């Protein structure tokens with residue numbers, strides 16, 4: 001548990017400092033006012049987001065109860081699904097960090113409050129948001145206190161399993177894996193715009209292979225959104241949008257925390273299906289190798305770059321720090337601890353026959369300047385299917 005959370009649990013509902021304790025404290029006020037019903041709807045971008053929110057709120061409340069700071073009835077209230085619900089949701093709208101370009105345009109048009117504030121935690125905050133036209137919000141219809149007519153505003157209200165399928169479709173197959181492929185490749189190949197990156201035929205082909213060829217055949221159709229049409233719209237309209245100021249560097253943040261979700265679930269489907277084998281995959285292992293290459297923080301031209309924030313950088317970067325482009329290297333010795341880490345990939349990649357494949361791509365990518373691009377071209381010409 002983070003020390004900040006331990007402090008919040010020790011200090012009780014009167015003096016919360018962090019988000020989860022603040023939310024739990026507000027719920028305590030609602031409990032004291034009359035045990036009124038409430039839905040706490042998470043719109044975080046990860047699977048089973050409602051469950052994670054519920055666990056977080058309960059961890060704080062149970063900690064307070066243990067310390068004698070709230071009555072046990074408060075914990076009962078939070079666990080009574082007729083009173084308090086934590087619906088699941090799938091949320092989709094590419095929303096880059098507030099961009100200087102947009103800020104400048106707003107200023108030129110005479111808007112006030114066009115400024116962007118940069119926090120010490122490297123978050124950019126502004127009074128405006130730059131986002132895209134397309135958006136999906138799929139929400140579990142479980143609101144103990146009723147709800148506004150969200151469906152009239154385009155929200156898809158449905159049952160828990162359907163939200164889960166829609167979420168898996170988007171986060172583990174049809175959008176976020178393509179995003180991460182663009183993030184690590186783009187950072188190495190010198191792109192700072194997603195729209196420009198997908199105008200590169202190799203990059204576009206790579207994400208199409210991951211989406212249509214490797215992911216789509218194993219996705220569960222949530223029915224409320226058609227997965228193939230969803231990818232069509234993403235690759236033909238959303239990613240190439242020249243007005244979206246999205247950057248590979250934004251998406252590359254916390255990649256170590258995302259790989260097991262964005263690729264591990266698809267890999268698991270290849271393990272579970274007797275007609276498939278993880279070794280049928282070529283482009284997902286290539287992206288995993290590219291991420292290892294990214295950890296070196298040397299771009300494909302041999303120049304250093306600053307990787308995006310990631311809680312595992314300080315642990316992982318030393319493992320590849322002494323590799324020099326073009327020099328003979330024992331790749332297995334460098335990568336074995338990373339590729340066998342189930343927390344990162346959801347699997348020990350050696351156990352499922354992908355460790356050697358990733359090592360092979362990585363060896364090719366460190367063979368010299370320009371080798372990331374060359375490995376991508378070679379892999380596409382060897383394995384890419386016509387789409």
Ligand SMILES: NC(=O)c1ccc[n+]([C@@H]2O[C@H](COP(=O)([O-])OP(=O)(O)OC[C@H]3O[C@@H](n4cnc5c(N)ncnc54)[C@H](O)[C@@H]3O)[C@@H](O)[C@H]2O)c1
Pocket residue numbers: 018019043044045046091092093094095096097121123124
């Ligand atoms: N940006 C998008 O395109 C997009 C789309 C759909 C969903 N989402 C989801 O929306 C949420 C916010 O995304 P964003 O793009 O605004 O990210 P961001 O990085 O701009 O903001 C994240 C915020 O969370 C705070 N934070 C991080 N760790 C925290 C912790 N342990 N406790 C409290 N606060 C913490 C950070 O300080 C920051 O203010 C995420 O869950 C993301 O997955 C984003």
Ligand SMILES: O=P(O)(O)OC[C@@H](O)[C@@H](O)[C@H](O)[C@H](O)CO
Pocket residue numbers: 045091092093094095176179180250251253254
């Ligand atoms: O928000 P993250 O950091 O989990 O992931 C970065 C992007 O892939 C993500 O924000 C997408 O833009 C979003 O999932 C689109 O709906």
